[in-house]
Amino acid sequence: MxxxxxxxxxxxxxxxxxxxxxxxxxxxxxxxxxxxxxxxxxxxxxxxxxxxxxxxxxxxxxxxxxxxxxxxxxxxxxxxxxxxxxxxxxxxxxxxxxxxxxxxxxxxxxxxxxxxxxxxxxxxxxxxxLVQGLTAWHLLFTSAQVRKGDRVLIHAAAGGVGLLAIQLAKTLGAVVLGTVSSEEKAALAREAGADEVFVYGGAESVSDWVKQVTGGSGVELVLDSVGASTWASSLESLAPFGHLVAYGNASGPPPALEVEALYAKSLKVSAYWLRTPHPAALQRQAREALGQALADGRLRxxxxxxxxxxxxxxxxxxxxxxxxxxxxxxxxx
Structure with a gap:
């Protein structure tokens, strides 16, 4: 022994x-x-x-x-x-x-x-x-303040943040669209609650797919942790007055933002970082909400x-x- x-x-x-x-x-x-x-x-x-x-x-x-x-x-x-x-x-x-x-x-x-x-x-x-759960929680509750009926596009939907963000967005009554790189990952995103899932590899672009599944109107929110390779499609997928939140750059930094490109649809672009100093009460609220949801089975x-x-x-x-x-x-x- x-x-x-x-x-x-x-x-x-x-x-x-x-x-x-x-x-x-x-x-x-x-x-x-x-x-x-x-x-x-x-x-x-x-x-x-x-x-x-x-x-x-x-x-x-x-x-x-x-x-x-x-x-x-x-x-x-x-x-x-x-x-x-x-x-x-x-x-x-x-x-x-x-x-x-x-x-x-x-x-x-x-x-x-x-x-x-x-x-x-x-x-x-x-x-x-915590790292991925707090990120997902703040993206939806702090940065974007998602409301019932909002359409949310989540890139890397089968990743750690993505799967938690899907579950949290559904508790808010959102319609969730996700992008993934394989059918296996698509199944996981659907299991977590995603309403529609795009699998890369076909001829169709993400933005064209989003227009198709939203009846041409686009989404109110995009959560983008991928960066360079998804940036253009993220902006194109937004509905008028939509909001793109960047929180990572797994494929490399996105291109420089041209403000002129935002005017036509009055778009908003922001960023989120977990290491930004958060108000203590807000962080405690997020931590306790995640812990309770995990404990009672609402979050997996x-x-x-x-x-x-x-x-x-x-x-x-x-x-x-x-x-x-x-x-x-x-x-x-």
Missing amino acids: KAPRRYDAGMRAIRYHEIGGPDVLRMEEVSDPTAGPGQVRIRVKAAGVNFADTERRRGLYDAAAPLPRILGSEAAGVVDQVGAGVDSRWIGKRVVALALQSYAELATTSVDELLELPEHVSFEEAAGL VKLGLVVGLEEATRAHQQLESRATVGKVVLRVA
Whole structure:
């Protein structure tokens, strides 16, 4: 039998020492972090993997951060230490939180970031909730304020944000259109609640398809995380007074925006970023709404790939090649 791990000897973590491909990720033993004032330490059971992690590793995002660096931004696990000013009753609680450097056995974060988990919610599901769930929630409730009957076009509809955004949009009474790259992904989008799904590969363009399924009027909202390759079709798909929200650029940055092109339909273009400072009350509202929806089954996290911490390289390879659907999660313990 394998001997119990001695946590006083340091923790295992995934780090990279240089910018590069997935193979720069290394499993290393590093010093345990300690919870500071207002913080807790989480013994991580599962850590979410996000496309932004691959961009950081490639030096496209947060490039000024010092190396070596531990990746990760969301952790699910059990609180095992509290810092000064934090109620000790948090110790032993099952939680999920936005927590930097979460590709590790231990991670620290502010107590204000914690969401307590009911026993029936797995750590893997929880690790897939916050980064993509908060993004989806704010896109629909904060940036766009979707109303019943609005038509919403979601690119990358079978991705982590896409599947959650479909479910949340349907709770608001929206009509949801999605774009995907395969029939398998189309089935997942429909299962999540999408009313119509476009599969790339045919002769028809996205904008022509949108006009067809909306009777020529277009959609009130487009959520675009793809960027360069979808930008033109996103603008063309909008109805008069429609709104395009950009929140990623998986295919590269979109072209420079020509304001003159917006006048004919009085369009609005904006951007959303989860790391923008949010009012604390708004972020708490979003976090608690997502947690409640997950707990009572109104919201489901699709786990597309769950691998061990030591397989972080594989997780990045699969995510970058777009071979995954839903959420990619590292099982830590």
